[in-house]
Amino acid sequence: MLIGGNDTTKKIDNYAITVLGVPGNVLMENAAVSFIKHMDMTSDSYLVICGKGNNGGDGYAIARQLHVSEKNVSIFCVDNINMSNDCKINYNICKKLNMKIYYDIKELEHLLINSKIIVDALFGTGLNSEVTGKFKDIIKKINKFSVKAKVYSVDIPSGINGDTGEIMGEAVKAFKTVSFVTYKKGFFNKKNESCFGNIEIENIGINENIFSELTDDYYLTKKFIRRYIIGRNKDFHKGNFGKVLIFAGSKGFSGAAKITVNSCVRSGAGLVTLLTYIDIVDNISSSIIEAMTIEIDNSCLKKNFEEIEKVILNSDVVAIGPGIGKTENSFNIFKKIINYKKNNKGNKINLVIDADGLNLLSENKKIFEKIKGRTVLTPHLVEFSRLTGITPENIEKNKFEICKNFALSKGVILLLKGRNTLITNGKKTYINSTGNPHMANGGMGDCLTGIIASLIGQNYGLIESANIGAFLHGYIADELLKKQYIINASHIIQTLPEYMRKLFI
DSSP states (O other), X not given: OEEEOHHHHHHHHHIIIIISOOOHHHHHHHHHHHHHTTSOTTOSOXXXXXXXXXXXXXXXXXXXXXXXXXXXXXEEEXXXXXXXHHHHXXXXXXXXXXOEEEOOHHHHHHHHHTOSEEEEESOOTTOOSOOOHHHHHHHHHHHHHGGGSEEEEESXXXXXXXXXXXXXXXXXXXXXXXXXXXXXXXXXXXXXXXXXXXXXXXXXXXXXXXXXXXXXXXXXXXXXXXXXXXXXXXXXXXXXXXXXXXXXXXXXXXXXXXXXXXXXXXXXXXXXXXXXXXXXXXXXXXXXXXXXXXXXXXXXXXXXXXXXXXXXXXXXXXXXXXXXOSOHHXXXXXXHHHTOOBOTTSOBOEEEEOTHHHHHHHHOGGGHHHHTTSEEEOOXXXXXXXXXXXXXXXHHXXXXXXXXXXXXXXXXXXXXXXXXXXXXXXXXXXXXXXXXGGGOSTTHHHHHHHHHHHHHHTTOOHHHHHHHHHHHHHXXXXXXXXXXXXXXXXXXXXXXXXXXXXXXX
């Protein structure tokens, strides 16, 4: 699914009209037909509130569709001066059909009282200034009477900025928002999500793939993820599905190593080796029976370097960070690992860096140059704040641009964890649609790291691995929520093969 903001909406309309030759009023007709599919059509009273731009034009077309369905529909015309061309066409058709159109704001309150369904077609995504005057009063009245009525917003609730999701003075609080072609960037504003209600994305009579080049932002869905799946060649053996080295765990944090290794194994990596400290090996060896281990002697690190070098050079992917701590020894091993850019086969050694690996990186930013072009970073918001020096609050305000700029400047794939996980290579951005708060507990990030490293080993690209990994991780949690209340990393790991089959085949 495509993600778009104010400019994207304009580009799509312009492309459809000027390149494809679809008249604007036809687009409005298609939008109206799509819109009413999501409305409660059992009511006996409908009110459509129309502005004078194209959003208002959609409103008039929706009113006509309701009229055709023999519904009792009234229209409140906010302004019939200087209407957009397509809005005026639909307005005039409504007039010629002798539909009930009202103009006096004094009548609006009476209309709202007597309407069980309200359609908000006042402003669309083009709003770029504060809502004031009578428009503000109208929105306040809509919200006042929405307690006893269902409010459906066209494309975006009026008063919301399509790019940021910020309220421009006053905003409609919708029961449902039916948006066209793209999932609006503004919908990701957590602070104002109560304004959006349920969000539905509809087409305008044109396949969305036609518009895919007009945006660099995408919403990950099952259909989208399935485009990536490459399957497994019948003649392949374990060596074809990746040799993954995982540097994880330390005293007191052995669980991080177990989770990362087991999620990597269970998601299909060919060969997995755990590099960890000797004092926790006995504690975890029985829990990672399908992986090999290499022990690090904390007291004399240098004597391990030869063996560490061998396993690095025999690896396709290295995951670094879960539970390793920010010790001098961990940092020295980190530096050792990233110093090797190619393996014995001459292939690039790809990296997944998480948790303490990110903390070490944030304190030693000069080494970014060594990981460029081959790394997935998986921070949560606070870890990303450390990497950038930007406060979490400011990141949230301009997440798309900050994340894209960081990924592009550092030459990495950034996966910013959290609700609606964001993944970007600096050019294209993907937002994950899966996951829920019932999976918010320790070890989930380690589980995701293992999955992503495994997918990279299985010959998926870095951005594809991050996208599939994030979606799969949340998808399993969403499926498990149907039968249990809390989802732990162990639940994800246990069911990985089952749900991979459902998603991949």
